[in-house]
Amino acid sequence: MIYLDSAATTLQKPGAVSRAVARAIQTCASPGRGGHAAARRAEEVMFSCRTELGTLFGVDDPERVVFTLNATHALNLAIRTLVHPGDRVLISAWEHNAVTRTLYSIPEVEVLTAEAPLFDDDATLASFERHLRDGVDAAVCTAVSNVFGYRLPLAQISALCHQFGTPLIVDAAQAAGAIPLNLSELGAAFVACPGHKGLYGPQGTGVLFCFQPLDPLLTGGTGSESRMQQMPDFLPDRGEAGTHNVAGIAGLLEGVRYLNRVGVDQVERHEARLLRQMTDALGDIPGVEVFASDHANQCGVLSFRAEGWDCEELAQRLARRCVAVRAGLHCAPAAHRSAGTLETGTVRVSFSAFNTPAEVAAFSRILRDIVSNKLT
Amino acid sequence: MVYYLIVCRSLTYAQRTAAALERAGISAYIQRSPKGVSSRGCSHSVKISQRNLNNALLVLRRVGLAPEQIYITAGDGSYREVSL
Numbered sequence: 474m475i476y477l478d479s480a481a482t483t484l485q486k487p488g489a490v491s492r493a494v495a496r497a498i499q500t501c502a503s504p505g506r507g508g509h510a511a512a513r514r515a516e517e518v519m520f521s522c523r524t525e526l527g528t529l530f531g532v533d534d535p536e537r538v539v540f541t542l543n544a545t546h547a548l549n550l551a552i553r554t555l556v557h558p559g560d561r562v563l564i565s566a567w568e569h570n571a572v573t574r575t576l577y578s579i580p581e582v583e584v585l586t587a588e589a590p591l592f593d594d595d596a597t598l599a600s601f602e603r604h605l606r607d608g609v610d611a612a613v614c615t616a617v618s619n620v621f622g623y624r625l626p627l628a629q630i631s632a633l634c635h636q637f638g639t640p641l642i643v644d645a646a647q648a649a650g651a652i653p654l655n656l657s658e659l660g661a662a663f664v665a666c667p668g669h670k671g672l673y674g675p676q677g678t679g680v681l682f683c684f685q686p687l688d689p690l691l692t693g694g695t696g697s698e699s700r701m702q703q704m705p706d707f708l709p710d711r712g713e714a715g716t717h718n719v720a721g722i723a724g725l726l727e728g729v730r731y732l733n734r735v736g737v738d739q740v741e742r743h744e745a746r747l748l749r750q751m752t753d754a755l756g757d758i759p760g761v762e763v764f765a766s767d768h769a770n771q772c773g774v775l776s777f778r779a780e781g782w783d784c785e786e787l788a789q790r791l792a793r794r795c796v797a798v799r800a801g802l803h804c805a806p807a808a809h810r811s812a813g814t815l816e817t818g819t820v821r822v823s824f825s826a827f828n829t830p831a832e833v834a835a836f837s838r839i840l841r842d843i844v845s846n847k848l849t
Numbered sequence: 850m851v852y853y854l855i856v857c858r859s860l861t862y863a864q865r866t867a868a869a870l871e872r873a874g875i876s877a878y879i880q881r882s883p884k885g886v887s888s889r890g891c892s893h894s895v896k897i898s899q900r901n902l903n904n905a906l907l908v909l910r911r912v913g914l915a916p917e918q919i920y921i922t923a924g925d926g927s928y929r930e931v932s933l
Binding site: 534705 | 858859860861862864865868879880881888889890891892893
């Protein structure tokens with residue numbers, strides 16, 4: 474199979490990931506709940522993972538690392554901490570339903586969008602500044618669009634938020650592990666990451682980096698302050714009620730170790746090469762419209778449409794040729810609305826460190842074959 | 850043997866504390882706090898030997914992990930809080 478759906482989940486992982494999951498299932502008990510060796514092993518896994526994540530993202534304090542089920546869970550924690558009924562919230566034009574549905578579920582929240590053309594950094598920043606100047610209670614911004622791979626000017630957006638005293642939540646679902654991120658320098662209030670995409674962990678893992686106090690989404694046992702009927706007021710316990718996904722976190726630890734060993738900058742360069750190759754190859758196919766940036770602010774993800782094709786049908790035809798892509802709205806109707814693709818959707822290809830130029834070449838041959846056969 | 854328990858608010862805080870001490874060459878062992886020293890319920894402590902207390906306090910202050918509560922073992926197996 475040619476797997477080009479890493480924006481949903483990376484399928485190919487470092488071999489150590491699955492081995493660590495199996496080992497944890499066999500040897501790890503509940504962390505923080507017992508003094509025996511099996512609990513100890515789980516505790517070591519958890520702390521090692523917090524520390525490795527800290528190394529990857531420039532976060533010195535492992536207590537700021539809250540484990541979650543996925544990025545959606547992490548975003549819910551962050552949004553429900555900072556956004557209250559009646560608030561005004563600014564979002565980018567490229568947000569996922571994990572952000573927008575969560576915001577719309579809070580009563581009377583006014584959601585403002587920093588509208589801007591796709592891949593236009595200047596217009597994006599101008600739009601953010603205009604809304605921030607008018608006054609908003611919080612801002613939420615994806616680092617990289619899950620539909621178009623648009624890498625937003627995050628450092629400048631964060632600086633603007635600081636200038637206007639607006640707390641910023643970053644959705645790093647597509648950015649984590651794909652581009653270098655130093656979260657201590659970024660200055661966001663919260664940064665949400667999935668464990669199962671660019672960090673190469675198993676599904677059911679995610680992380681919220683907290684730079685402000687957090688309100689719990691779930692309440693329950695934490696293995697700390699058990700006599701008290703309120704959740705602890707300290708991290709990470711405040712955000713981690715219930716038994717952890719230790720096996721998943723053991724796998725995530727190995728995914729993050731892989732990235733720390735290889736270097737995210739190396740992954741970024743590799744995926745950028747694949748993206749350029751794919752953009753050039755698809756651009757040569759008659760009837761294919763590629764959404765590509767001319768400004769090097771795109772990473773890891775590429776959307777396209779083919780004339781005369783329903784995007785879902787095309788993805789099905791590709792699947793029959795053993796190619797995995799994702800079609801439709803990608804749980805991001807707001808992004809499609811901004812790009813003018815809401816009615817058609819797109820077909821999305823997305824890369825990981827394990828894709829190769831040969832796979833890109835094979836994919837473009839298969840796509841050309843399918844598309845040209847329909848045209849003729 | 851006489852030893853000290855540095856009582857920590859959470860497992861992760863105890864792990865940070867123990868890691869900082871180990872980096873400074875001070876042996877540190879994480880354990881669940883004895884019930885008698887954790888008035889708010891379950892917690893974790895870092896156990897260090899008597900001779901290492903002064904160095905441990907210096908290290909922990911330097912890295913911003915100053916302990917809130919320290920207990921010393923008594924001869925009868927009970928614990929007595931040490932004023933800092």
